[in-house]
Amino acid sequence: MIIITGASKGIGKYLIESYLDRGEESIIGTYLSTVPQDHVDKFERVDVCDSSQVAEFIEKISGTASKVTLINCAGISYSAYTHKSDPDEWKKVVETNLFGSYHFIRALLPLMREQKFGRVINFSSVVAVKPTPGISAYSASKAALWGMSKSLAIENASLNVTVNNINLGYSELGMISSVPEEYRKKITAQIPAGYLCEPQDILSTVEYLRNTKYITGSSIDLSGGLV
Numbered sequence: 001m002i003i004i005t006g007a008s009k010g011i012g013k014y015l016i017e018s019y020l021d022r023g024e025e026s027i028i029g030t031y032l033s034t035v036p037q038d039h040v041d042k043f044e045r046v047d048v049c050d051s052s053q054v055a056e057f058i059e060k061i062s063g064t065a066s067k068v069t070l071i072n073c074a075g076i077s078y079s080a081y082t083h084k085s086d087p088d089e090w091k092k093v094v095e096t097n098l099f100g101s102y103h104f105i106r107a108l109l110p111l112m113r114e115q116k117f118g119r120v121i122n123f124s125s126v127v128a129v130k131p132t133p134g135i136s137a138y139s140a141s142k143a144a145l146w147g148m149s150k151s152l153a154i155e156n157a158s159l160n161v162t163v164n165n166i167n168l169g170y171s172e173l174g175m176i177s178s179v180p181e182e183y184r185k186k187i188t189a190q191i192p193a194g195y196l197c198e199p200q201d202i203l204s205t206v207e208y209l210r211n212t213k214y215i216t217g218s219s220i221d222l223s224g225g226l227v
């Protein structure tokens with residue numbers, strides 16, 4: 001089974017649609033506020049920040065879930081220079097991007113360990129280490145995924161449960177849609193490859209991590225050379 005959090009928009013939506021197009025039946029996506037219009041039976045509303053909602057959802061699907069790949073796509077950003085930032089907004093970013101992934105991983109690990117199979121793929125970002133002003137909460141939350149994954153990797157490696165991150169640079173999909181065209185051009189100009197990440201490269205990287213049992217605890221740059 002493939003579980004994709006944040007599958008109602010952007011990258012998560014692209015991934016679930018791609019898998020459905022390929023005929024994947026054992027798949028479920030989650031959303032929070034954007035109610036999916038297509039394949040509604042393949043979606044559940046789950047707030048990743050709420051550990052009880054996550055646990056309830058996993059309990060509900062655990063009877064039919066086997067060979068689970070968890071793709072943690074749900075994420076938010078918040079732009080503000082830190083000295084002007086709102087602590088509640090800052091905290092929400094970490095709660096969504098870090099705790100949200102943790103809640104899903106924690107709830108699924110017993111099943112993955114028991115089945116001796118699990119693939120966890122988190123969406124991190126190059127800004128985990130690329131100094132970028134105005135997004136300290138986002139950068140902190142994405143960097144924390146790296147550390148968390150290292151620890152999780154060695155806790156679970158002997159049970160064929162792998163945990164990895166994709167450090168995305170800038171994609172054609174998702175959050176970029178809220179970036180003004182002028183700034184978008186500036187971002188693109190910084191990317192050595194000269195263009196934003198194309199959706200199919202995200203899918204092929206996810207598939208690579210799903211299909212490779214010996215990579216665990218890694219954070220793979222998918223950034224067109226942007227570091």
Ligand SMILES: NC(=O)c1ccc[n+]([C@@H]2O[C@H](COP(=O)([O-])OP(=O)(O)OC[C@H]3O[C@@H](n4cnc5c(N)ncnc54)[C@H](OP(=O)(O)O)[C@@H]3O)[C@@H](O)[C@H]2O)c1
Nearest residue numbers: 006008009010011032033034048074075123168171174175
């Ligand atoms: N796009 C990029 O260039 C880029 C670059 C680097 C990293 N990333 C990472 O890749 C992931 C996907 O990004 P994206 O650009 O596709 O983002 P997006 O288009 O903004 O979509 C975010 C998704 O997260 C869901 N979400 C947010 N808060 C949630 C919560 N509390 N509970 C459940 N779902 C929640 C949203 O659901 P609702 O709409 O239903 O609320 C939505 O489906 C994120 O983790 C992002 O940080 C993206």
